[in-house]
Amino acid sequence: MKIAIVDGYSTGSLLAHKLGQRGVEVVHLRSQEIAPPRLLPSFRPALYSHDFGHFPDPADAVRALKEAGVDRVVAGTECGVVLADTLAHELGLPGNRFEGVEARRNKYAMARRLAAAGLAAPVGFSTTDPEAAVDWFRAAGGTVVVKPAASAGTDNVHICTTEDEVRSAAAAVMAGTDYFGNPNPSAVVQKYLVGTEYIVNTVAVNGVQKVSDVWLSAKTHGPEGAPLYDYQQPLPLTAPHVAELVEYVVAAVTALGITDGAAHSEVMLTADGPVLIETGARLMGAMLPDVLERHSGTSHVELLALALTDPEGFHAFRDTEVRWSRTVRNVWLINGRAGTATAWHDRFTALPAFERLVTGVREGRPVRRTVDMATSPGYVSLVADTEAELDRDLAAIRALESAGCYVTEPMAPAETEPLNSLESERISA
Structure with missing residues (x-):
C-alpha cells in the first residue's frame, strides 16, 4: 500500500x-x-x-x-x-466529498453549510472591507470575534466589543498573512459564543464516523485580546454532555462532507446546545499519541492509521468502549514577557505528574511574549490518578510563570526572532 x-x-x-x-x-x-x-x-x-x-x-x-x-x-x-x-x-481514490471542499477551510462558508443542513452554526459575516465589518457589528450588537477566513490555532483572532476594535481587528487580519504564510483577503466577523469549549476528534470510513477522543479545552484571555489556551484534557465518553457533543459533531462533519478521514472539531457547548466553532478535515495538532494510547488504548492518529490500512478493523473498533486508565492534561505555557531564555526545563520536569514537555525554546535564545498559540513556549503533558494532582501541578506551572521563569532579561526592542516552535523538542520523564 x-x-x-x-x-x-x-x-x-x-x-x-x-x-x-x-x-x-x-x-x-x-x-x-x-x-x-x-x-x-x-x-x-x-x-x-x-x-x-x-x-x-x-x-x-x-x-x-x-x-x-x-x-x-x-x-x-x-x-x-x-x-x-x-x-x-x-x-478517483477514496476521500471526502469534493463538492463543498472550500467549506472545509473557509470558516464563513463552513458556518453557512451547517446552517443549510439545519444545524446550529455561528452567526457571522464575511467581508473585505473593515467598514462593512463595523456596519455588521453595529447591527448585530454584542461581543464579536474577528478572525481570518482560513487559518489555524488562535492566529489573528480578536474578541471585540466596540466599533473601533472591530475596525482595527478587521484591518489587521486583512493586512496580515495566515498561520501558513498565505494572505488573508477577507475577515470573518462572528457573534461571540458563550459557553464551555470542547474538542471532538473523529475518523470516518465511507461515511461511518467513529470518535477517538473528546477533550475539554480551557482558554483564557491573552494580553492582546486573542484567546490563549490554558489547558486541554481528554474526557471519558461517559462524562456529562459528551454524548450530546458527539451526536452534534458527527452530524456537523457529515454535513461538511467529511466521509473518509480525520476531523478535528472545536465546539462550544452553549446554553442552547452545541455550536461548532470550526472543523479541520485533518488530525488534531499538538498531541502525543503514544501517551494517549498508553492510557486509553487509542488516539486520533492510531484510529486514522487503522482506517487507512484496515477498514474491517476500523468498523470493528467500538469507540463507546474506550476507557481511560489515568487522567491526562496538556497545559499550555504562557510567557509574560519577551527576553532571553533561562535554563527553565528542569523546573517543569520535576513536577510530580510530569509526563512530557514539548517546546522549541532553548536556553540562551530569545523567547517571545505569549500572545497566541504560536508564541506559547510549548506545552506540558501531565498524567495522574486524580484531578486534584493535575490541579496542583497546573497551579505550580502558573506560579513559576508569574515569577518569570522563562527569561533572564528583556529582549532588545530591535531584536527579532522566528516564532517559537512547538514541534522541535520533546522531553520525557
Missing part, C-alpha cells in the same frame, strides 16, 4: 511514522512552494520514500501520484486539506 501525505508537518509526521510501522510506503508533497517556516521543524524527510515537493499545477501532481501508484491521499495538517481532497477526487 502507498499513501501520499500533503503537508506532512506537525501531527502529519506522527501519522507518517505510524503508517510506516504498519508497512505502508509513504510519499510526500507540499501544497505551497515554500513550506511554512513555523511548521518546517516538525517535518521528518526520512519517513517518506519520496518527496515530490510542490507542483504549481495540480494536474502535474495528479499525474505524478498516478504514476507512483498511490492508493490514498490525506492531509498532514490544515494547509494541506484542500489539495489532499482535490487530488483524491481527481485520482
Whole structure:
C-alpha cells in the first residue's frame, strides 16, 4: 500500500511514522512552494520514500501520484486539506466529498453549510472591507470575534466589543498573512459564543464516523485580546454532555462532507446546545499519541492509521468502549514577557505528574511574549490518578510563570526572532 501525505508537518509526521510501522510506503508533497517556516521543524524527510515537493499545477501532481501508484491521499495538517481532497477526487481514490471542499477551510462558508443542513452554526459575516465589518457589528450588537477566513490555532483572532476594535481587528487580519504564510483577503466577523469549549476528534470510513477522543479545552484571555489556551484534557465518553457533543459533531462533519478521514472539531457547548466553532478535515495538532494510547488504548492518529490500512478493523473498533486508565492534561505555557531564555526545563520536569514537555525554546535564545498559540513556549503533558494532582501541578506551572521563569532579561526592542516552535523538542520523564 502507498499513501501520499500533503503537508506532512506537525501531527502529519506522527501519522507518517505510524503508517510506516504498519508497512505502508509513504510519499510526500507540499501544497505551497515554500513550506511554512513555523511548521518546517516538525517535518521528518526520512519517513517518506519520496518527496515530490510542490507542483504549481495540480494536474502535474495528479499525474505524478498516478504514476507512483498511490492508493490514498490525506492531509498532514490544515494547509494541506484542500489539495489532499482535490487530488483524491481527481485520482478517483477514496476521500471526502469534493463538492463543498472550500467549506472545509473557509470558516464563513463552513458556518453557512451547517446552517443549510439545519444545524446550529455561528452567526457571522464575511467581508473585505473593515467598514462593512463595523456596519455588521453595529447591527448585530454584542461581543464579536474577528478572525481570518482560513487559518489555524488562535492566529489573528480578536474578541471585540466596540466599533473601533472591530475596525482595527478587521484591518489587521486583512493586512496580515495566515498561520501558513498565505494572505488573508477577507475577515470573518462572528457573534461571540458563550459557553464551555470542547474538542471532538473523529475518523470516518465511507461515511461511518467513529470518535477517538473528546477533550475539554480551557482558554483564557491573552494580553492582546486573542484567546490563549490554558489547558486541554481528554474526557471519558461517559462524562456529562459528551454524548450530546458527539451526536452534534458527527452530524456537523457529515454535513461538511467529511466521509473518509480525520476531523478535528472545536465546539462550544452553549446554553442552547452545541455550536461548532470550526472543523479541520485533518488530525488534531499538538498531541502525543503514544501517551494517549498508553492510557486509553487509542488516539486520533492510531484510529486514522487503522482506517487507512484496515477498514474491517476500523468498523470493528467500538469507540463507546474506550476507557481511560489515568487522567491526562496538556497545559499550555504562557510567557509574560519577551527576553532571553533561562535554563527553565528542569523546573517543569520535576513536577510530580510530569509526563512530557514539548517546546522549541532553548536556553540562551530569545523567547517571545505569549500572545497566541504560536508564541506559547510549548506545552506540558501531565498524567495522574486524580484531578486534584493535575490541579496542583497546573497551579505550580502558573506560579513559576508569574515569577518569570522563562527569561533572564528583556529582549532588545530591535531584536527579532522566528516564532517559537512547538514541534522541535520533546522531553520525557
